Amino acid sequence: xxxxxxxxxxxxxxxxxxxxxxxxxxxxxxxxxxxxxxxxxxxxxxxxxxxxxxxxxxxxxxxxxxxxxxxxxxxxxxxxxxxxxxxxxxxxxxxxxxxxxxxxxxxxxxxxxxxxxxxxxxxxxxxxxxxxxxxxxxxxxxxxxxxxxxxxxxxxxxxxxxxxxxxxxxxxxxxxxxxxxxxxxxxxxxxxxxxxxxxxxxxxxxxxxxxxxxxxxxxxxxxxxxxxxxxxxxxxxxxxxxxxxxxxxxxxxxxxxxxxxxxxxxxxxxxxxxxxxxxxxxxxxxxxxxxxxxxxxxxxxxxxxxxxxxxxxx
Amino acid sequence: xxxxxxxxxxxxxxxxxxxxxxxxxxxxxxxxxxxxxxxxxxxxxxxxxxxxxxxxxxxxxxxxxxxxxxxxxxxxxxxxxxxxxxxxxxxxxxxxxxxxxxxxxxxxxxxxxxxxxxxxxxxxxxxxxxxxxxxxxxxxxxxxxxxxxxxxxxxxxxxxxxxxxxxxxxxxxxxxxxxxxxxxxxxxxxxxxxxxxxxxxxxxxxxxxxxxxxxxxxxxxxxxxxxxxxxxxxxxxxxxxxxxxxxxxxxxxxx
Numbered sequence: 001x002x003x004x005x006x007x008x009x010x011x012x013x014x015x016x017x018x019x020x021x022x023x024x025x026x027x028x029x030x031x032x033x034x035x036x037x038x039x040x041x042x043x044x045x046x047x048x049x050x051x052x053x054x055x056x057x058x059x060x061x062x063x064x065x066x067x068x069x070x071x072x073x074x075x076x077x078x079x080x081x082x083x084x085x086x087x088x089x090x091x092x093x094x095x096x097x098x099x100x101x102x103x104x105x106x107x108x109x110x111x112x113x114x115x116x117x118x119x120x121x122x123x124x125x126x127x128x129x130x131x132x133x134x135x136x137x138x139x140x141x142x143x144x145x146x147x148x149x150x151x152x153x154x155x156x157x158x159x160x161x162x163x164x165x166x167x168x169x170x171x172x173x174x175x176x177x178x179x180x181x182x183x184x185x186x187x188x189x190x191x192x193x194x195x196x197x198x199x200x201x202x203x204x205x206x207x208x209x210x211x212x213x214x215x216x217x218x219x220x221x222x223x224x225x226x227x228x229x230x231x232x233x234x235x236x237x238x239x240x241x242x243x244x245x246x247x248x249x250x251x252x253x254x255x256x257x258x259x260x261x262x263x264x265x266x267x268x269x270x271x272x273x274x275x276x277x278x279x280x281x282x283x284x285x286x287x288x289x290x291x292x293x294x295x296x297x298x299x300x301x302x303x304x305x306x307x308x309x310x311x312x313x314x
Numbered sequence: 315x316x317x318x319x320x321x322x323x324x325x326x327x328x329x330x331x332x333x334x335x336x337x338x339x340x341x342x343x344x345x346x347x348x349x350x351x352x353x354x355x356x357x358x359x360x361x362x363x364x365x366x367x368x369x370x371x372x373x374x375x376x377x378x379x380x381x382x383x384x385x386x387x388x389x390x391x392x393x394x395x396x397x398x399x400x401x402x403x404x405x406x407x408x409x410x411x412x413x414x415x416x417x418x419x420x421x422x423x424x425x426x427x428x429x430x431x432x433x434x435x436x437x438x439x440x441x442x443x444x445x446x447x448x449x450x451x452x453x454x455x456x457x458x459x460x461x462x463x464x465x466x467x468x469x470x471x472x473x474x475x476x477x478x479x480x481x482x483x484x485x486x487x488x489x490x491x492x493x494x495x496x497x498x499x500x501x502x503x504x505x506x507x508x509x510x511x512x513x514x515x516x517x518x519x520x521x522x523x524x525x526x527x528x529x530x531x532x533x534x535x536x537x538x539x540x541x542x543x544x545x546x547x548x549x550x551x552x553x554x555x556x557x558x559x560x561x562x563x564x565x566x567x568x569x
Binding site: 100104109113139155159 | 324327331402414566
């Protein structure tokens with residue numbers, strides 16, 4: 001690549017967000033405790049973590065709402081602490097809980113926020129994009145919770161931001177509304193926008209994010225694509241089946257069954273063991289109706305990394 | 315858009331939301347007229363000795379309710395609606411956009427001022443038609459307008475300042491009324507103060523801005539003398555409110 005300033009690596013040039021050693025305490029409690037983060041332009045990045053892990057504090061520092069105690073933060077090449085005004089017109093924010101004037105209509109609300117930005121998008125287009133076209137002239141008062149959340153997204157898009165922050169965008173959505181919201185976010189990514197979302201829904205991260213970081217106790221404990229996070233892609237698969245009635249499996253397939261009669265194996269050679277197991281069942285005329293092949297889900301990895309629900313990493 | 319253009323467009327949105335909110339429009343508009351009718355009906359047949367003159371009580375109330383209307387439109391209305399906006403997260407969202415804070419504040423103050431002017435016009439017209447109150451003209455009108463503008467701006471600033479003392483939207487009406495209602499009584503808005511009023515009441519009326527504001531407004535109707543000190547004292551309170559608001563105003567809900 002050419003044209004990169006000296007001393008600035010490619011990372012600096014490509015990164016929408018670069019965070020090093022971020023710290024923020026409230027009283028004696030360290031909400032963010034040495035967090036590092038790098039988010040590339042054009043990617044959908046999810047911050048996962050339990051409540052109180054420091055996600056919202058981190059995001060609100062990036063958005064310029066909070067000051068930081070220590071660390072360096074660059075958002076679109078600017079410091080959100082000292083150069084907040086330069087960032088404001090280039091980012092869109094969906095806060096975790098936030099309101100709009102209940103007496104304005106959907107179209108008036110979007111038009112009002114659009115007017116604050118130097119290069120706004122068309123109001124009708126934004127309303128269409130979030131699926132509120134049928135509510136164009138309705139007062140905000142009359143919208144359902146899910147529709148108000150979509151209006152939040154519409155307002156965040158009104159200024160045609162390069163970077164969009166979504167703090168738990170689909171909390172309280174029903175499943176179909178959630179899928180619609182995901183579609184909206186994916187469309188944004190195809191427009192080249194960078195999206196940073198926080199969530200505690202694993203399926204949301206799995207479905208939407210190019211990369212995921214897990215936050216626990218104010219720092220990043222794992223980072224990667226949803227399919228490789230925490231070594232998911234290389235972790236051993238497990239075989240789980242119910243011993244057919246009246247049969248005694250050979251020793252290598254017969255770990256102690258759990259109360260429901262299931263046996264779970266973590267074979268060293270997965271393929272050979274599976275082959276041998278089904279061969280044995282066929283030879284005895286048994287069916288393995290309940291056979292399952294298990295890989296660690298994103299949720300398993302998440303729970304391991306964040307130490308719940310069984311307390312401490314397994 | 316420039317900051318000025320943003321302010322103008324912001325005033326239009328504030329205005330739309332104001333008129334569509336039944337309670338804010340009702341309380342702001344109906345109360346002063348209702349009180350005018352009630353107080354004039356109850357007490358309006360007497361005379362009030364005022365600054366060496368005797369005036370009809372009905373005329374006195376037209377001026378007093380005009381002052382009350384301005385205070386409601388500016389102080390009460392701004393304090394309550396801004397606290398609601400803060401609690402609902404509207405202010406935090408606004409603070410995350412490039413809208414300059416000055417455009418937001420100016421729009422609210424100018425809107426309150428426009429509502430105040432409209433209210434005073436309605437009250438005065440009503441008073442002139444029904445109670446034959448005098449209407450200020452000429453130089454008196456100009457002084458009257460000066461007092462009106464300074465008062466509206468000052469009570470708006472105080473409205474912003476008091477939001478810092480209001481913990482949440484539920485408490486806003488209670489705190490706003492507790493802070494202004496006793497003062498309205500002690501300043502002779504509802505019941506005229508006389509020379510034989512207790513001196514502690516007269517002292518309170520002298521310290522706080524309500525009495526001075528009402529004095530300035532009354533001079534237009536009652537041909538009493540207009541004192542620029544009244545304007546200065548109201549302005550001083552306004553500047554104090556502005557300083558407090560600048561220092562303590564919060565964009566985020568107090569949790």
